[in-house]
Amino acid sequence: xxxxxxxxxxxVPDPFPYMHPTLKSNFGKWDYHERPRPGVLCHTAKSGDKVxxxxxxxxxxxxxxxxxxxxxxxxxxxxxxxxxxxRSNIEFMVSDEAKVQPLIDKLVAEGFPVGGTGPSVSMIAHxxxxxxxxxxxxxxxxxxxxxxxxxxxxxxxxxxxxxVHITTSCCQINCGGQGDIAINIQHTKxxxxxxxxxxxxxxxxxxxxxxxxxxxxPAVVNGKPTLEVDEKKCVxxxxxxxxxxxxxxxxxxxxKLAIWVGGNHSNARSKPSFQKLVAxxxxxxxxxxxxxxxxxxxxxxxxxxxxRDWERLSDWIDRIGWPRxxxxxxxxxxxxxVDNWRGARHSLNASAHIRF
Numbered sequence: 001x002x003x004x005x006x007x008x009x010x011x012v013p014d015p016f017p018y019m020h021p022t023l024k025s026n027f028g029k030w031d032y033h034e035r036p037r038p039g040v041l042c043h044t045a046k047s048g049d050k051v052x053x054x055x056x057x058x059x060x061x062x063x064x065x066x067x068x069x070x071x072x073x074x075x076x077x078x079x080x081x082x083x084x085x086x087r088s089n090i091e092f093m094v095s096d097e098a099k100v101q102p103l104i105d106k107l108v109a110e111g112f113p114v115g116g117t118g119p120s121v122s123m124i125a126h127x128x129x130x131x132x133x134x135x136x137x138x139x140x141x142x143x144x145x146x147x148x149x150x151x152x153x154x155x156x157x158x159x160x161x162x163x164v165h166i167t168t169s170c171c172q173i174n175c176g177g178q179g180d181i182a183i184n185i186q187h188t189k190x191x192x193x194x195x196x197x198x199x200x201x202x203x204x205x206x207x208x209x210x211x212x213x214x215x216x217x218p219a220v221v222n223g224k225p226t227l228e229v230d231e232k233k234c235v236x237x238x239x240x241x242x243x244x245x246x247x248x249x250x251x252x253x254x255x256k257l258a259i260w261v262g263g264n265h266s267n268a269r270s271k272p273s274f275q276k277l278v279a280x281x282x283x284x285x286x287x288x289x290x291x292x293x294x295x296x297x298x299x300x301x302x303x304x305x306x307x308r309d310w311e312r313l314s315d316w317i318d319r320i321g322w323p324r325x326x327x328x329x330x331x332x333x334x335x336x337x338v339d340n341w342r343g344a345r346h347s348l349n350a351s352a353h354i355r356f
Contacts (some may be wrong), residue, residue, distance in 0.1 A: 020081040022051045023115045038142040038158045039114035040100060052100050053091050054078075056121050057148070057155060060088040061131055061141055069110060077103040080115045087123045087165075089116050091121040115156035119163055119301070119310075123155070124148060126168040127176045135243045137185035137255045137314040138284050143168045148181075150297060161307040161316070164300065167263075172237045178263030180313040181299060182275050183285065183292055186258040187236040190229050191247040201242035212240050235308035257282040261299065262314040273314050278324075279331050295331070302328045 026045035033043045041053040042140060058070070070090055074082045078092040078099065090112070092103055097118040104114050111244060116122045124147060127133060147166070154160065167179035174184055198204070204227055208216050211222035215233035219226050227247065229240075249255075259282065260275035278299075282291050306328060307316040317325050326333045 014157060014248060015280050018081075018083075018333065020095075021052065022049050022095045023093065025049070026051075035118050035158075036100075038156055039104070039117055040122060041117060042097075046047055049171060050095065050097070052094050053095060054094070054100060054103050054107070054114060055089050055091050056107045056114050058084075058088060058090050058112060059141070059145070060126060070112075072107055073103070073110065077106050085123075087125050089115075089123050090351035109323060113152060114155050115158075118158040119160040120158045121151050121160060121164045122158075124166045124168060125176055127170045127178070128175075128347065129170045133170060135173070135238055135249075137187060137238065137250050138170050139258065139286060140170040140176065141169040143257075143289050143292065144185055146290075147296060151300070154300065155217070160300075160304055162310050162312050164303075164313060165312050166296070167331050178265050178272075178275060180261065180263065181264060181296055182260040183296065184258050184260060186256050186280060187238050187249050187251070187254070188256060188281075189249075189251055189254040190231045190234040190236060191238075191249040192242060192251075193229070194226060194246040194248070195221040195226040197246040198244065199224050202227070207240055207244045207247070210243055212237065216240055252284075255284050256280065257284050257289070257293070259295050259299070262317055263311065264314050269312070270315055270318075277337055278326070278329070280336065281342055298331075299329055 019027075022045075026047060026049050029042050029046050031046045033041055036042055036052075041055070042050060043053070044050050044306070049276045058066070070082065074092055076082050078094050081093045083091050083093075094100060094103065100146055107114055108139065124144040126144045129137050129138070129140040129142065131141065133294050147168075148155065154164075162179065165179045166178040169176035169182065169184040171185050174182070176182065176184075204225065207227060208218065210216075212328070213233050213235055215230045215235075216227055217230070219228035227244070229247075235247070240247045241249045257278040258277060261278050262273055263275035264270065264273045266272065279295050283293060285291055303313055303316055306320070307313070320328075
């Protein structure tokens with residue numbers, strides 16, 4: 001038997017062996033690009049070569065059948081070259097414009113909407129959810145499916161003032177990242193501890209170190225070593241649950257969804273910004289999450305009607321102000337929306353530049 005191939009621990013793979021020949025031959029020599037229609041980009045090189053990119057929406061967690069279907073479409077209708085974007089869209093590259101429309105027709109017929117370019121609602125990025133993560137309070141991928149069913153027209157059209165990035169996270173640790181609109185789970189009660197199991201399951205020093213606010217400390221209950229939580233310090237983040245499942249944080253009644261807006265990673269036109277809470281206590285109500293979807297659709301509708309061309313959602317809010325935002329969206333404003341936490345703001349990077 002042949003020896004198994006050892007993994008290459010060299011970081012990101014070299015993209016050139018997998019790159020479309022037109023892209024490879026004109027790498028770094030592009031002149032301009034156009035958007036012939038939503039979901040299609042046309043790049044023109046200084047040499048005169050053109051390449052059309054067709055973007056289609058796909059789920060982040062795909063089964064083997066779906067992957068093979070997409071690859072068969074690439075072989076038959078494109079030129080056997082594909083790539084995936086950071087938001088889990090698939091892109092097909094072709095060097096012949098005549099192949100673009102048949103490719104689009106086949107993708108749509110197979111259930112893959114074409115869009116997500118230009119000023120549209122791009123595919124929602126999400127965390128692992130129930131399938132892979134050890135801490136989820138909801139299914140982030142399920143929220144994405146339910147919400148994108150509602151926002152299908154905003155994906156296949158380019159009617160928004162600017163691009164809108166939406167993220168969903170299945171816990172407050174939020175590995176889904178920043179977004180113009182973010183939907184995160186919000187635990188509202190400290191963990192319930194099963195003291196009979198802690199000593200057998202948990203490495204207590206690890207759990208104590210995991211807490212970001214030092215709210216957990218060792219304890220003894222009924223003669224058994226266990227842990228206790230200072231509920232005055234606890235922020236109900238759920239970070240203690242992965243290393244110690246007996247510290248159950250999920251609750252069907254008290255785990256809610258929250259909507260945050262205005263997050264921005266880049267500094268292309270404005271500096272990076274943190275998300276701000278605008279709605280909380282939304283029921284975590286699978287499988288359609290209708291309450292969360294209604295809030296997101298309301299925010300998008302107001303933004304679409306009131307923002308200027310090319311204004312990102314955070315730029316629009318900066319222009320009109322938070323009082324006007326809550327007035328237009330008809331969301332209730334409470335004392336919990338007041339952002340008075342500063343923490344280590346003086347030492348946080350306020351730009352996307354790498355620093356050493």
